[in-house]
Amino acid sequence: MHSMVFLDAASMGDTDLSALSNTAIPLTCYDHTTEQQVVPRLAQASIAIVNKVQLTADMLLQLPQLKLICVAATGVNNVDLVAAQQQGVVVCNVRGYADTAVAQHVFALLLQLSNKVQQYHHAVRVGHWSQSRHFCLLDYPITELAGKTFVVIGYGALGQASSKLALAFGMQVIIAEQQNAPYCREGRVPFAAALAQADVISLHCPLTPLTERLFNQQTFAAINPGALLINTARGGLIDELALLDALQHGTLGGAALDVLTQEPPLADNLLIQANLPNLLLTPHVAWASAEARLRMVQQLADNITAYTEGNTQNQIWPTG
Known part of the structure; x- marks a missing residue:
């Protein structure tokens, strides 16, 4: 049984997140998450949703149940992709929404x-x-x-x-x-x-x-x-x-x-x-039109549904 945690949901502002709930996977949302809170909050999760929270190699080593990281952005420099691949964790981003x-x-x-x-x-x-x-x-x-x-x-x-x-x-x-x-x-x-x-x-x-x-x-x-x-x-x-x-x-x-x-x-x-x-x-708002944020949430939900059905989409691989 999957469970998912959104570590920095407040970064989405007042965006309706109901599309994530419609995946039928239990969802826990935290407005903000500090570096020290990452591992405890993801300890029982198989799916992590992050916007800008850092997921380092050391953190991923402590999260054996984690199977999927959904980045609520196109850029994924906040996730150690090599460590994720070594741990068998799939990393997906969102594309084209903004x-x-x-x-x-x-x-x-x-x-x-x-x-x-x-x-x-x-x-x-x-x-x-x-x-x-x-x-x-x-x-x-x-x-x-x-x-x-x-x-x-x-x-x-x-x-x-x-x-x-x-x-x-x-x-x-x-x-x-x-x-x-x-x-x-x-x-x-x-x-x-x-x-x-x-x-x-x-x-x-x-x-x-x-x-x-x-x-x-x-x-x-x-x-x-x-x-x-x-x-x-x-x-x-x-x-x-x-x-x-x-x-x-x-x-x-x-x-x-x-x-x-x-x-x-x-x-x-x-x-x-x-x-x-x-x-x-300007304060990192180019992506943040109301329409774009809704498209992002829907794409996050689509990424999660695709993964649970064995049809992973928008997967990111390490480069370099």
């Missing part, structure tokens, strides 16, 4: 950087428009996206969805090949060459040992000055100190981040404290 939501957020961030909507709204509220000698206010430069080059790093479902919106805005889309790839696949451009052409860079690749701090001091030095960087993937893809330096010294035109290396971040995080006009931060 394609429209993430792509929409990418362009919400990009449009703020290019159209300065927030700054103009504030200017109106504090009376600058009312005091203008002209019918309009032109205090902040606006840049058109049409004709600009949109470089995608990671061309999975989210990268593809964002690229479609870029094309709709009249942008030229370039798909970057992986850094240090032995050859360049058809339809892609070598990593360094892509960065050199970019007006906008949008990150959609997973966080792995190969992509950790992919954007560092050396990378920023190779980017077209004035380019805009959008990250809705994982914070660890960017060296935050190097990013701050690039923004402060004009190596990079601007950045908009929905993710940071540590989440939630410390209050004194250097990017939060920077207060730069060319830096925009």
